[in-house]
Amino acid sequence: MSEQINPKWTQFIQAVQEEVKPALGCTEPISLALACAMAAARLSGDVTHIEAWVSPNLMKNGLGVTVPGTGMVGLPIAAALGAIGGNAQAGLEVLKAASDDAIVRAKALLNAGKVQVNLQDPCEDILYSRACVYAGKASASVTIAGGHTRVVQIVCQGETCFSLDEQQQSGTVDPLGVLADTTLAEILEFVEQAPFSAIRFILEAAHLNDRLSQEGLSGKWGLHIGATLRHQQQRGFIAEDVGSSIVIRTSAASDARMGGATLPAMSNSGSGNQGITATMPVLVVAEHLKVDEETLARALMLSHLSAIYIHHQLPRLSALCAATTAAMGAAAGMAWLLDGRYQAIAMAISSMIGDVSGMICDGASNSCAMKVSTSVSSAWKAVMMALENTAVTGHEGIVAHDVEHSIANLCALACRSMQATDRQIIEIMASKI
Incomplete structure (x- = not known):
């Protein structure tokens, strides 16, 4: 076998590394869970309620799938567990370390009617989730669009603290x-x-x-x-x-x-x-x-x-x-x-x-x-x-x-x-x- 890697082969390897990754749970509800986890990480108090909006296709892929560790199906439990027990730094493994206590508290939040997941329609992005998480009067929202982990905006207390610069993005190399x-x-x-x-x-x-x-x-x-x-x-x-x-x-x-x-x-x-x-x-x-x-x-x-x-x-x-x-x-x-x-x-x-x-x-x-x-x-x-x-x-x-x-x-x-x-x-x- 050749020991040389030509430039195109390097790009093939980068494409595989970009697209072949560990993921815990179906990736559409997990994408929403990640948005909720990232929003909750911006808050200091306990999560009191969650409002989320998702694209029709993300809704389609989240209605009937079981969220790991919960025994429950659907986007609301994914959102609740992401906010309460998710690891905002873990990407598609956001729920991997969710504790039993976090699952209990997530289900309690859900049963109290404090989690709403709405349809964002029309929606330009096939993959889209926006989660607004509240801790009393404090709030933070995270929008993921164009990919399961592609964060495009973070808003804290009504002020935008991160926005993906599309012009800057256009200058980056697409691994695919x-x-x-x-x-x-x-x-x-x-x-x-x-x-x-x-x-x-x-x-x-x-x-x-x-x-x-x-x-x-x-x-x-x-x-x-x-x-x-x-x-x-x-x-x-x-x-x-x-x-x-x-x-x-x-x-x-x-x-x-x-x-x-x-x-x-x-x-x-x-x-x-x-x-x-x-x-x-x-x-x-x-x-x-x-x-x-x-x-x-x-x-x-x-x-x-x-x-x-x-x-x-x-x-x-x-x-x-x-x-x-x-x-x-x-x-x-x-x-x-x-x-x-x-x-x-x-x-x-x-x-x-x-x-x-x-x-x-x-x-x-x-x-x-x-x-x-x-x-x-x-x-x-x-x-x-x-x-x-x-x-x-x-x-x-x-x-x-x-x-x-x-x-x-x-x-x-x-x-x-x-x-x-x-x-x-x-x-x-x-x-x-």
Whole structure:
């Protein structure tokens, strides 16, 4: 392997480090919890009440998800626990150190009717949360927009004490900017030739997400899909093979994630489920093949960076379930482990685009594990087809003759026509509140 890192490879590594991070709890309610924690950190007294405003898409992804450690779903408990027990310096792990006492006090604040979460509509930002936290007459507010942890304004006692300078921001280097001028072939070259020492860090994704998977197999979390399928496997209804292990272990991690387990996931593109989906299938295949750590790291890097590359062409949140695009990354990683050819990777991704491209995102909830299991099952099927040199072709549907064009077609749907679908989904969900 080459010991030289060219400038573009350095940018690839920075892109992965930006998008692959530990996160405790679903990242949309956690984003609101972070805003509340940062606001509360500006106050000296006990929190007395909270008012918050969130974008429709953040509301969609916060309605049905369990907040870690609380046994409760929804944005209000995330806001309350963020303000009372959150660590303002911990980013997406803001609730990691929340104590039992903080959880009790957060629930008491909620039960007293002192937490209000409102819809900010219209809203220019897909990801947006503004939290105003009060301690008696004192108040502080924090606005996060354009990213799960991107603070754009802090107001203390009615006076702005921080405002993100957009002109100054425009002069900074976007760590994801390299993805606008790259290809899957270049990503594969980087993965195969970069020094192991430069990419070894991605192994932490396997460690964190496998721990979540093991927890999910306890059967205590969410819809316990992984544990249920494992049980049916033991009864002889499901085969004990690599494909079944991929579905079981990946969905188990999502069960634990969405069910409120107090273990962090290694996220991808701001989503724990995407990180799980990009990690677990590759880990299962790597274990089956008994590969060494370096080979596993290269396969994980290919999976995660491919997933980031595809998702970067999408809105941050949309009507397209992003477990599908994360599973396309997993398909790339698995195909590389089993075959090694670029053509096999391209064929597997194209087949997936022809298979699961219509799966909608109807908010974060326990049922995300169902979509995760479907996506990784599609990935494995697509890889098996690629090993036999067969795939969905450019003569069929939205799939093109070139995989890059196929990806562009998929992303065009999410960026354009599926925006109307997203609005309809949010309208349906809002009517249930």
